[in-house]
Amino acid sequence: MRLAQGRAEKETMTETFLYHPPLVHFPIAFSFLEFLLLVLGRVKKNDEYFRFAFLTFVLCLLSLPFVVGAGFVDLGGFAGLRNDRVQRHVFSALTFAVINLIRIPRWRQARQNPGASWASLAAGAAASALLAGLTGYFGGFLID
Numbered sequence: 001m002r003l004a005q006g007r008a009e010k011e012t013m014t015e016t017f018l019y020h021p022p023l024v025h026f027p028i029a030f031s032f033l034e035f036l037l038l039v040l041g042r043v044k045k046n047d048e049y050f051r052f053a054f055l056t057f058v059l060c061l062l063s064l065p066f067v068v069g070a071g072f073v074d075l076g077g078f079a080g081l082r083n084d085r086v087q088r089h090v091f092s093a094l095t096f097a098v099i100n101l102i103r104i105p106r107w108r109q110a111r112q113n114p115g116a117s118w119a120s121l122a123a124g125a126a127a128s129a130l131l132a133g134l135t136g137y138f139g140g141f142l143i144d
């Protein structure tokens with residue numbers, strides 16, 4: 001696994017470049033921003049916030065293949081999944097991805113009038129933000 005290789009190399013003062021860490025903050029930031037914008041749209045009664053929330057949802061989805069792909073590259077493929085801490089992180093990450101895929105039809109239906117579907121959009125965005133935070137928390141245990 002490239003992660004273990006990275007740790008071993010650190011002792012000899014050479015570093016392995018990891019692709020995942022520079023990318024992981026995008027889905028985390030987009031999912032938190034989506035929830036915040038939905039709350040602001042409701043409080044300020046302004047649909048512009050909902051339009052921006054939809055954009056952050058799309059950007060979060062678009063970032064996922066790169067983040068997940070980079071995670072597996074850094075792991076050195078599926079062999080890296082034998083580690084318990086990695087499994088916990090990957091399970092949480094895949095749950096995060098699935099929750100967001102399930103939310104696509106909800107957003108598609110709600111786009112014309114997001115205010116009317118606010119509760120379900122906000123509940124989905126809150127679940128997404130919580131899972132993003134949890135996934136990042138578990139990911140932190142994989143770093144020295």
Ligand code: HEM
Pocket residue numbers: 003018019020021022024025027028067068069071072074075089090093094096131132135136137138139140142143
């Ligand atoms: C199934 C897909 C994923 C795999 C295989 C994976 C794998 C890894 C690995 C191996 C690390 C250790 C650092 C590295 O080698 O790059 C890590 C760290 C981390 N991962 Fe993931 N990851 C996945 C998905 C995600 C997702 C979707 C998120 C964000 C929501 C995420 C957030 C993080 C964070 C925040 C860290 C700590 C990085 C740091 O502190 O710089 N990961 N992950």
